[in-house]
Amino acid sequence: MSSSHALRPRPLGLVVMAALATAGLSAPAHATTNTTGTPELPVGFSTAKIDRSVDPRQDFYRFAAGKWLDQAEIPASDADLGGFSMLGHRLDARLLALIQQAAAGGEAAKGTARQQVGDYFRAAMDDARRDALGLEPLKADLAALAEAKATPADLGRLAGLLVDGYSSSPLVNAIAMPDAKDSSTYRLVLLPGSQLLEQDEYALPEHQGLRDRYRAYIGAMFRAVGDTPEAAAAHADRILAIESRNAAAIMSLMDMRDPAKTYNVMTFDEAQAFVPALDLRVFLSTVGIEAPERVQVLDVNALKDLQGLLTDVPADDIKLLLRWFIVASRASELGQPYRGLESEFSRERRGLATAPEAERIVTQQIAMQLYHPLSQLYVEAHFPESTRREITEMVGHIKEEFASRLRANAWLDDDTRTAALEKLAKIDIQVGYPATWVDFTPLDIRPDDHFGNVQRATRFAYLREMSRVGQSVLSDRFAVAGKTTPIAVNSAYNFTTNTIDITAAILEAPFFTVGGDPAANYCSIGGVIGHEITHGFDSLGRQYDAKGNLRNWWTAQADAQFKQRTDVLVDQYSHYEILPGLMHNGAMTVTENTADLGGITLAHAALQRHLARHPEAKAAVEGLSADQRCFVAWTQTWAYKGRPERLRYLVSVDVHAIASVRAVAPLLHLDAFHAAFGTRPGDAMWRAPEKRVVIW
Numbered sequence: 154m155s156s157s158h159a160l161r162p163r164p165l166g167l168v169v170m171a172a173l174a175t176a177g178l179s180a181p182a183h184a185t186t187n188t189t190g191t192p193e194l195p196v197g198f199s200t201a202k203i204d205r206s207v208d209p210r211q212d213f214y215r216f217a218a219g220k221w222l223d224q225a226e227i228p229a230s231d232a233d234l235g236g237f238s239m240l241g242h243r244l245d246a247r248l249l250a251l252i253q254q255a256a257a258g259g260e261a262a263k264g265t266a267r268q269q270v271g272d273y274f275r276a277a278m279d280d281a282r283r284d285a286l287g288l289e290p291l292k293a294d295l296a297a298l299a300e301a302k303a304t305p306a307d308l309g310r311l312a313g314l315l316v317d318g319y320s321s322s323p324l325v326n327a328i329a330m331p332d333a334k335d336s337s338t339y340r341l342v343l344l345p346g347s348q349l350l351e352q353d354e355y356a357l358p359e360h361q362g363l364r365d366r367y368r369a370y371i372g373a374m375f376r377a378v379g380d381t382p383e384a385a386a387a388h389a390d391r392i393l394a395i396e397s398r399n400a401a402a403i404m405s406l407m408d409m410r411d412p413a414k415t416y417n418v419m420t421f422d423e424a425q426a427f428v429p430a431l432d433l434r435v436f437l438s439t440v441g442i443e444a445p446e447r448v449q450v451l452d453v454n455a456l457k458d459l460q461g462l463l464t465d466v467p468a469d470d471i472k473l474l475l476r477w478f479i480v481a482s483r484a485s486e487l488g489q490p491y492r493g494l495e496s497e498f499s500r501e502r503r504g505l506a507t508a509p510e511a512e513r514i515v516t517q518q519i520a521m522q523l524y525h526p527l528s529q530l531y532v533e534a535h536f537p538e539s540t541r542r543e544i545t546e547m548v549g550h551i552k553e554e555f556a557s558r559l560r561a562n563a564w565l566d567d568d569t570r571t572a573a574l575e576k577l578a579k580i581d582i583q584v585g586y587p588a589t590w591v592d593f594t595p596l597d598i599r600p601d602d603h604f605g606n607v608q609r610a611t612r613f614a615y616l617r618e619m620s621r622v623g624q625s626v627l628s629d630r631f632a633v634a635g636k637t638t639p640i641a642v643n644s645a646y647n648f649t650t651n652t653i654d655i656t657a658a659i660l661e662a663p664f665f666t667v668g669g670d671p672a673a674n675y676c677s678i679g680g681v682i683g684h685e686i687t688h689g690f691d692s693l694g695r696q697y698d699a700k701g702n703l704r705n706w707w708t709a710q711a712d713a714q715f716k717q718r719t720d721v722l723v724d725q726y727s728h729y730e731i732l733p734g735l736m737h738n739g740a741m742t743v744t745e746n747t748a749d750l751g752g753i754t755l756a757h758a759a760l761q762r763h764l765a766r767h768p769e770a771k772a773a774v775e776g777l778s779a780d781q782r783c784f785v786a787w788t789q790t791w792a793y794k795g796r797p798e799r800l801r802y803l804v805s806v807d808v809h810a811i812a813s814v815r816a817v818a819p820l821l822h823l824d825a826f827h828a829a830f831g832t833r834p835g836d837a838m839w840r841a842p843e844k845r846v847v848i849w
């Protein structure tokens with residue numbers, strides 16, 4: 154979550170996980186201001202959000218959530234407002250209280266969750282010490298960089314130094330992932346260098362304003378570190394030129410989601426041959442990793458282009474780029490003026506009126522870096538076992554519903570159906586928190602060394618991941634920082650393990666309310682559960698089998714039938730205009746849109762089973778039938794407002810549709826929706842039966 158505040162390079166990764174939302178990019182809202190963005194409306198399902206002056210057949214979004222939309226205001230230090238950010242507000246406030254308690258305690262034994270969380274917070278909040286240190290924490294690395302030559306060994310060492318101390322390098326990166334074709338072992342994957350902006354942001358005309366601000370930011374930072382104004386301005390131009398070149402050379406986000414394009418396994422020497430100018434063995438050994446015999450190269454062209462970069466561009470410019478990365482990746486951990494410059498650029502980039510408060514930034518940083526220690530404190534304090542039981546039971550009902558629909562499915566042939574049922578039966582779904590926590594005890598967190606804490610925690614996480622190369626795959630649950638930890642507002646399906654983690658943090662309003670209306674709970678959190686389950690069968694997930702291996706188990710006939718249906722969704726979602734002239738990318742969001750359609754379909758159907766067992770819940774509430782409440786709840790859960798900067802950013806990078814589109818678009822395919830509200834030909838919400846897509 155903290156990556157949404159600080160400008161940190163995001164290493165491009167293989168996609169092996171489909172999450173409910175791009176949690177790492179979303180911005181849980183302010184911990185201390187009004188948490189709903191409205192004067193009085195609750196976060197969860199409420200008939201008070203309905204605007205009854207609007208005809209649901211003409212504008213269902215306004216009908217279901219109109220009162221909320223009228224009142225909701227995006228808080229000054231937030232980029233958007235919706236279910237995730239409202240829940241994020243409450244979560245952050247709870248986490249901050251736990252962190253402050255831990256920091257006040259002061260006597261916890263070294264290596265315990267309370268000691269680590271408390272001391273991390275105390276060091277991070279010590280502005281005076283950070284200011285007094287100035288650039289000191291970077292000195293040794295900047296000196297090593299200044300002395301380096303442009304030899305292959307030196308460039309390898311520098312790339313390693315960046316990965317080790319600063320999370321990623323702009324030249325090359327390495328991660329460990331389960332092998333897509335043999336998901337029982339981990340493989341070392343070489344990734345392209347990272348950039349500080351997103352790929353599209355270097356190229357598309359709608360991001361020109363951002364590029365100008367980025368250039369000014371680079372210049373300001375170089376002046377702050379002591380360069381002359383002329384030199385700083387020239388540096389900014391050169392850095393932007395090199396980063397733009399690199400961004401243009403790497404695979405598009407769409408291609409990166411295609412295993413056929415990324416599964417390039419070869420010997421280490423073959424990979425090295427693409428880039429003789431940088432010694433990959435030295436790169437890995439600098440980070441503490443032994444070079445394996447075989448590696449996967451995610452993006453072969455990017456590695457070839459790196460060779461071009463290192464030979465075409467003067468060595469001084471490469472060193473300049475690395476110098477920029479060292480300063481920019483950790484500016485937010487330094488004292489003033491560096492931290493302030495970073496925060497100001499981040500604020501502008503996100504279109505915020507005011508920067509988020511320091512406590513909130515640190516809370517989210519602790520949630521990312523000390524993810525399990527803080528999760529343990531959260532689960533103890535806020536996650537009831539009864540919720541775990543109730544959701545586990547709901548998961549069972551939704552799985553059953555999916556199985557019976559697969560058995561009755563009219564477009565699947567028998568072979569594909571059998572394989573699908575086998576895969577479904579093997580999906581392991583866990584709720585709340587893991588059976589085993591990651592052992593953080595060896596991590597040294599000190600009360601007076603913020604910069605060191607950040608680097609040690611980064612290294613701890615990285616080495617833990619990399620130590621698995623060549624080992625068998627651990628079923629590591631709820632342990633992807635910012636995505637699947639118990640304190641991430643999210644849920645995720647992992648293709649390579651065929652598992653789903655539903656986090657403790659998402660089991661709150663608006664997704665779930667203890668003792669709430671079953672119609673609302675089924676069509677909010679139940680929709681989420683259904684969404685994740687169908688990910689195993691969407692255009693990406695269905696390339697993996699029941700064991701999580703990349704293997705095509707679909708007949709050509711089933712494949713064609715599936716594609717015919719998802720093509721309709723691609724077309725539908727491409728017609729939503731997000732900002733004037735800015736259209737949604739139906740192709741990029743198709744897997745998530747398919748999952749949303751599957752999610753609400755399964756949730757609604759599972760609700761019918763629930764109602765059959767509990768007929769008392771069928772009664773109308775304030776004139777709304779159970780089906781009507783189900784669809785209103787779905788729409789209210791996804792109702793959303795975003796700043797233009799946020800919307801442009803999401804349209805560029807997010808594989809999910811914008812939440813306000815998710816709020817209604819999938820409903821239009823459900824016969825039950827049209828029946829519940831009596832839509833007719835000519836109504837704006839009408840979608841003719843032959844244009845409705847039934848996938849599951």
Ligand SMILES: [Zn+2]
Nearest residue numbers: 171172173748
């Ligand atoms: Zn998803």
